Amino acid sequence: MQNEEEEPLSPMARVFQSPGIDLCAIINIGFKTKINPDVVLDALKQNVYKHPRFSSKLSENGKKWIETEVNVEDHVIVPYIDPEEICEGGQSFVDDYISRLTLIPLDRSRPLWDIHILNVKTSDAEAVGVIRFNHALADAMSFISLVLACTHKTSNPDMLSTAIPSVKRRSTVSHSLENGWFLRAIFTIGSTMRLIWNTLVDMFLLFATVLFLKDTKTPLKGGANVRSNPKRFYHRNISLDDIKLIKNAMNMVR
Structure with missing residues (x-):
């Protein structure tokens, strides 16, 4: 072991x-x-x-x-x-x-x-x-x-037929800028500001989705309990023309 x-x-x-x-x-x-x-x-x-x-x-x-x-x-x-x-x-x-x-x-x-x-x-x-x-x-x-x-x-x-590379575990501490405190400070400030901005954007989108943003209704959209329903698999060969027909019927862009 x-x-x-x-x-x-x-x-x-x-x-x-x-x-x-x-x-x-x-x-x-x-x-x-x-x-x-x-x-x-x-x-x-x-x-x-x-x-x-x-x-x-x-x-x-x-x-x-x-x-x-x-x-x-x-x-x-x-x-x-x-x-x-x-x-x-x-x-x-x-x-x-x-x-x-x-x-x-x-x-x-x-x-x-x-x-x-x-x-x-x-x-x-x-x-x-x-x-x-x-x-x-x-x-x-x-x-x-x-x-x-x-x-x-x-x-x-x-x-x-091919080789899979060995994946090394990430080290807990890894800094490439150990010798430059100024560059480290700039990098830290930039990363922090980006994190704050991304968090604010995600929170705004979350509240907007809860309040008024909704998924577009299409014939393929499932009902309220679709995620908890048992799944059934079907294997079918379909042509690209059929995919194009569905795309046009749903007014989807390329």
Whole structure:
């Protein structure tokens, strides 16, 4: 067991993982061939520790990241799939699986991510990988970087397709202007004034939104309780002409 190190969560990360919100992101990736779980497990074991977020869990009060040992097998899930349940609707099965997944919370006793391997043939893929992670952990681009780092080139199976850089923890004290007190003072005053100005602007916009600013009403706007309603996923291929039709109907600018 490695030594546990702690790092405070950012204010936005605290919001994303709070019980009332608990915002998770889901990435759905189609593959041209069936997925070998052993290959995925081996790649994750080699790369997951290169990014501290993916090898850290939340503290009990939800305010700090704690580095921990990751049992990759707990995070890669290969569910049993009954062929009779799929029938001819592979894509429908995947949509139902992802929809049910949104109702199951992540286990907070370990890092807040998991990967689900569905070797189900859909209309445009032979298998589907579903990646789920709490938004406090990272954004989608960061997680895609980890996924890419875990893939191999078909031309050279022993070589990873890309490398994920190791992320160093931020030092608690870092000043590049230690030898110039005047420049430090100017920098401090400028930063303070900008902070005060941004705070005033944010407060004004907040009160304006509460009093009179409202979102534009469109056919796509949900009702009052839309955020608390269960989510249903649907996979559809649409053309850019359809997007243009919606844009014109809503009088949206480019």
